[in-house]
Amino acid sequence: MSESSVRFVDRSGAGAPELTRWSPLVIPKEQIEDQVKRLAGAPAPANGRRSALFVHPESKEPGLGLAPGIRVALDVLLPGERTQPIRHNSAQVNFCIQGAGHSVVAGKTIRFTQYDVWIHPSLATYSHFNDTREIQVRLTYSNAPLLEKMMIHYVEDTPPAEEAATEREAEAGSAAASPFPDLIRLDDDGTTLMSYERLINPEAVEQRPLHWPWARVKAELDKLAVLGKGYIGRRLYLLYNPATGRTNGTTNNFFAAITIRPPSINDKPHRHSSAAINYFFGGTGKSIVDGKTYYWKAGDLMLTAPGWAIHNHSSNNEPVYELTIQDQPLNLAMDSLLWQEDLRHPPRLLGSHKGFSTNRRVAAKS
Numbered sequence: 001m002s003e004s005s006v007r008f009v010d011r012s013g014a015g016a017p018e019l020t021r022w023s024p025l026v027i028p029k030e031q032i033e034d035q036v037k038r039l040a041g042a043p044a045p046a047n048g049r050r051s052a053l054f055v056h057p058e059s060k061e062p063g064l065g066l067a068p069g070i071r072v073a074l075d076v077l078l079p080g081e082r083t084q085p086i087r088h089n090s091a092q093v094n095f096c097i098q099g100a101g102h103s104v105v106a107g108k109t110i111r112f113t114q115y116d117v118w119i120h121p122s123l124a125t126y127s128h129f130n131d132t133r134e135i136q137v138r139l140t141y142s143n144a145p146l147l148e149k150m151m152i153h154y155v156e157d158t159p160p161a162e163e164a165a166t167e168r169e170a171e172a173g174s175a176a177a178s179p180f181p182d183l184i185r186l187d188d189d190g191t192t193l194m195s196y197e198r199l200i201n202p203e204a205v206e207q208r209p210l211h212w213p214w215a216r217v218k219a220e221l222d223k224l225a226v227l228g229k230g231y232i233g234r235r236l237y238l239l240y241n242p243a244t245g246r247t248n249g250t251t252n253n254f255f256a257a258i259t260i261r262p263p264s265i266n267d268k269p270h271r272h273s274s275a276a277i278n279y280f281f282g283g284t285g286k287s288i289v290d291g292k293t294y295y296w297k298a299g300d301l302m303l304t305a306p307g308w309a310i311h312n313h314s315s316n317n318e319p320v321y322e323l324t325i326q327d328q329p330l331n332l333a334m335d336s337l338l339w340q341e342d343l344r345h346p347p348r349l350l351g352s353h354k355g356f357s358t359n360r361r362v363a364a365k366s
């Protein structure tokens, strides 16, 4: 076969291929601690980044990840260390699981401590610093796997100094008035033509580095404990970035949500096309995923819900805290977010069809 020829794959009369998915996976606390020790014990790399990826056994290059679209890295900094500046067109959610320090993201200093969450927007230059006497350990969640699969993950190891905002604005405002309209409606349904000028200058929604300190989140989260056992929703807060608009994101790709699960709470099985990765940092419990039971405890990381796998989680006799990362905003943006909240009823396409409701009003009173 000539390497420049297209390959035709006959699909005539073919049915849809069967949906497959990666297996759920628990990475126990002890395994994470071993990696932290290994990273801390190695000589400091030139770029300062002591880092290891959690790679699912079914993940293949390009785009290694713990879920097909989610990469999780374990990042360690020793006291006094810092990382060299870097920037890329993947966006990150950072989560401190041990120690403290600060990050400088797009010129903003974010002082963080254990269980704080903060985001690095796409193309923001950042460095991490450990100005404490303790080891600093972070989990970093990134959409790099998708960009690597698309072969467009752009990384600058030596980024230029920050471009002045006024320069960007001056350039954006320089478009001369066009003799042709930017938008031409073809019918009343919305079928429209758009000019090239609008195509290359879409509305810019600034993505800022945001920081959710654990103390502030926990104070709000603990109030949800009053929701009685009869509550059918999840006792969580999504760490919402308003710049993600209707896709309810923390970044444009992921939401990060922190859940409190009081003792002996057993969620109803459900499923969604978004994949979910949990880090548990309080209590113990189990998850039933695709009919198989997985046990976890504080300090474990888990691919809890590969996209479309039926799952539910239960806490044992103490409260559970967990950080969940899901690629839900990406699915909302693609209009692919199927969600089946009750397995007795058909799934709904969240974002463009009507969603679900809970009994929170009633449960809060009981």
Ligand SMILES: [Fe+2]
Pocket: 270, 271, 272, 276, 305, 311
């Ligand atoms: Fe779920």
